[in-house]
Amino acid sequence: MQNYFEMIKNRRSYYNLSEGIDLSNEEVKYIFEDILNTTPSAMNSQPVRVVLLFDDKSKEFWTKVNETYDNKIDKDKFHGFFHAKGTALYFIDDDVVRKMEKDIPSYADRMEQWAEHGCAMIQLNAWQGLREENIGASLQHYNPHIDKWVRDLYDLPENYRLVAQMPFGKIEEEPEEKDKAPMDKLLKVFE
Numbered sequence: 001m002q003n004y005f006e007m008i009k010n011r012r013s014y015y016n017l018s019e020g021i022d023l024s025n026e027e028v029k030y031i032f033e034d035i036l037n038t039t040p041s042a043m044n045s046q047p048v049r050v051v052l053l054f055d056d057k058s059k060e061f062w063t064k065v066n067e068t069y070d071n072k073i074d075k076d077k078f079h080g081f082f083h084a085k086g087t088a089l090y091f092i093d094d095d096v097v098r099k100m101e102k103d104i105p106s107y108a109d110r111m112e113q114w115a116e117h118g119c120a121m122i123q124l125n126a127w128q129g130l131r132e133e134n135i136g137a138s139l140q141h142y143n144p145h146i147d148k149w150v151r152d153l154y155d156l157p158e159n160y161r162l163v164a165q166m167p168f169g170k171i172e173e174e175p176e177e178k179d180k181a182p183m184d185k186l187l188k189v190f191e
């Protein structure tokens with residue numbers, strides 16, 4: 001297992017993906033189970049839900065997303081999404097958020113935000129954890145335009161709110177370096 005900081009440096013947005021990963025669907029499922037079991041959430045409320053799509057189910061999803069956008073998703077991007085091994089859909093269960101607001105009224109105005117934080121943590125853990133297994137991923141936001149048919153297609157309750165979509169697969173191309181803001185703007189130290 002490599003050093004944690006090497007691991008987080010390896011995470012990038014990978015768009016050019018294909019199906020041929022080394023792990024079975026079952027092994028990818030275990031990764032998500034571990035992440036859902038271990039990632040913290042505000043007051044242990046666990047408001048995040050994940051739907052995992054593999055193979056033809058993932059292809060069907062991206063075909064429908066593209067149709068929703070009148071088949072106008074950038075061709076290269078769509079090629080990578082369509083040929084990915086799978087896609088993780090991240091949701092927040094709004095019933096959990098409403099219950100937290102009711103149970104802990106003194107923090108009611110924070111619950112929504114904290115659920116989003118918890119969801120982001122799960123997304124990042126998955127993004128990095130998959131990369132550790134040599135699987136590339138990116139984070140996409142075609143919601144809310146796809147929300148209605150997503151709920152219908154996977155038979156999900158009204159209280160599931162789609163937050164993000166993460167196609168993942170074999171890395172076909174390393175992304176270019178990106179500009180980084182100067183560190184003295186990002187970090188201040190007093191000692």
Ligand SMILES: Cc1cc2nc3c(=O)[nH]c(=O)nc-3n(C[C@H](O)[C@H](O)[C@H](O)COP(=O)(O)O)c2cc1C
Pocket residue numbers: 011012013014138139140141142175178
């Ligand atoms: C909260 C969040 C939302 C993002 N949404 C999208 C998105 O909708 N589509 C996309 O292609 N990338 C999206 N990204 C990826 C960022 O553009 C990318 O992480 C950033 O440019 C840094 O590049 P890197 O991931 O290769 O390090 C998102 C990233 C974050 C953290």
